[in-house]
Ligand SMILES: [Zn+2]
């Protein structure tokens with residue numbers, strides 16, 4: 384019985400984490416508070432590590448901290464939350480740092496299917512190098528790339544019409 388609840392809670396936390404990641408990426412990392420750490424991820428460079436990687440470190444500390452709390456208290460539901468958060472971190476690293484940004488030591492780019500859509504959606508997030516005006520802030524749910532392109536195009540046209548400098 385407990386195993387069913389454990390699995391359900393772990394999965395629920397995993398999907399909830401996409402909402403947490405989206406909100407953090409949209410309002411903190413692209414907000415006045417967190418852009419300082421996120422900026423170099425949106426700028427071209429040839430460094431191995433980015434200041435932005437600190438967000439991953441924070442996530443890993445939170446995940447590990449939850450496992451420690453679960454171990455100290457012996458509570459199964461805290462262990463399920465810790466596992467959900469950590470699984471999300473692993474999938475995020477695989478999709479974002481692996482598939483999209485190819486930070487692994489080999490080249491493997493998905494040519495089709497949902498993995499391809501994930502890559503396209505996040506590449507379109509990087510179409511904008513400034514704090515404002517970006518699209519697609521999630522990492523596991525990929526919006527339709529055609530729709531994202533249309534939004535970007537409309538924003539560009541809007542800026543051109545307002546005679547503002549291009550992003
Ligand atoms: Zn971003």
Ligand SMILES: [Zn+2]
Pocket residue numbers: 424479483484505509
């Ligand atoms: Zn990225």
